[in-house]
Amino acid sequence: MLQQTPVNRVLPVWHTWLDRWPTPPALAAEPAGEAVRMWGRLGYPRRALRLHQAAVTITEEHRGSIPDDLEQLLRLPGVGTYTARAVAAFAFRQRHAVIDVNVRRFVGRAINGRDDQRTAVSRQDLELVESLLPQDAESAARASAAFMELGALVCVARAPRCVACPVRQECAWQRAGSPAVEGPGRRAQSYAGTDRQVRGLLLAVLRESRVPVRQDILDSVWDKPVQRDRALRGLLDDGLVVAVAPGVYALPGE
DNA sequence: AACCCGTGGGG
DNA sequence: TCCCCAAGGGT
Numbered sequence: 001m002l003q004q005t006p007v008n009r010v011l012p013v014w015h016t017w018l019d020r021w022p023t024p025p026a027l028a029a030e031p032a033g034e035a036v037r038m039w040g041r042l043g044y045p046r047r048a049l050r051l052h053q054a055a056v057t058i059t060e061e062h063r064g065s066i067p068d069d070l071e072q073l074l075r076l077p078g079v080g081t082y083t084a085r086a087v088a089a090f091a092f093r094q095r096h097a098v099i100d101v102n103v104r105r106f107v108g109r110a111i112n113g114r115d116d117q118r119t120a121v122s123r124q125d126l127e128l129v130e131s132l133l134p135q136d137a138e139s140a141a142r143a144s145a146a147f148m149e150l151g152a153l154v155c156v157a158r159a160p161r162c163v164a165c166p167v168r169q170e171c172a173w174q175r176a177g178s179p180a181v182e183g184p185g186r187r188a189q190s191y192a193g194t195d196r197q198v199r200g201l202l203l204a205v206l207r208e209s210r211v212p213v214r215q216d217i218l219d220s221v222w223d224k225p226v227q228r229d230r231a232l233r234g235l236l237d238d239g240l241v242v243a244v245a246p247g248v249y250a251l252p253g254e
Numbered sequence: 255a256a257c258c259c260g261t262g263g264g265g
Numbered sequence: 266t267c268c269c270c271a272a273g274g275g276t
Contacts (some may be wrong), residue, residue: 117271
């Protein structure tokens with residue numbers, strides 16, 4: 001849920017979710033569509049599908065218990081470099097470098113002295129962050145949590161609160177005079193009018209309906225037929241929507 | 255590697 | 266208003 005989504009928005013959904021599905025087998029026992037529905041408006045609903053798939057895998061291949069091994073975590077759908085390491089470090093208290101957007105920014109500034117716009121995590125990145133961790137695994141996990149908090153609350157993207165930063169005196173970015181972002185920066189992908197928006201509108205209708213929805217209802221959410229059909233086809237391809245009859249759609253039943 | 259995938263809050 | 270940004274992953 002936290003992937004690309006602010007913590008404050010995740011919290012209420014997370015509580016409701018765990019109240020209903022406290023264990024992977026509990027989630028796996030329900031249709032994937034229920035996961036998509038419970039996901040609500042968190043965004044990127046494919047994550048709900050993958051989380052459900054991960055619950056099925058955990059139930060069938062790991063006796064219902066989340067694996068504590070990095071390699072096995074990485075094999076779960078929807079679990080990538082960040083999530084696997086976060087689970088191994090924070091849930092299982094193992095010593096692993098954890099790099100999310102906050103750690104990336106904090107280390108980029110404090111160590112490298114520049115705003116790092118990259119999102120991909122390289123071996124070098126992992127080695128650098130690992131070199132910052134205490135040797136003791138428990139202390140390392142606490143340090144990783146501290147890096148993330150520092151990046152999320154103090155060393156923020158827009159207007160960093162350097163006056164409140166505990167490592168201000170040792171910060172390479174401070175020393176360099178807080179240089180602005182280098183390069184062209186990432187292009188913010190516009191959202192209004194994109195397929196993503198249309199997909200969101202279509203899925204919202206299906207999420208809020210307890211019964212299958214007819215084509216003409218879906219058609220009413222977007223007035224460009226070509227784009228609308230493309231968006232629906234995409235949702236079908238992703239498995240977020242299924243056709244229960246010709247021209248009748250619903251969230252996936254199993 | 256570049257691009258796709260939602261949504262909402264804050265500046 | 267518009268733009269930026271958010272505990273990324275898959276292809």
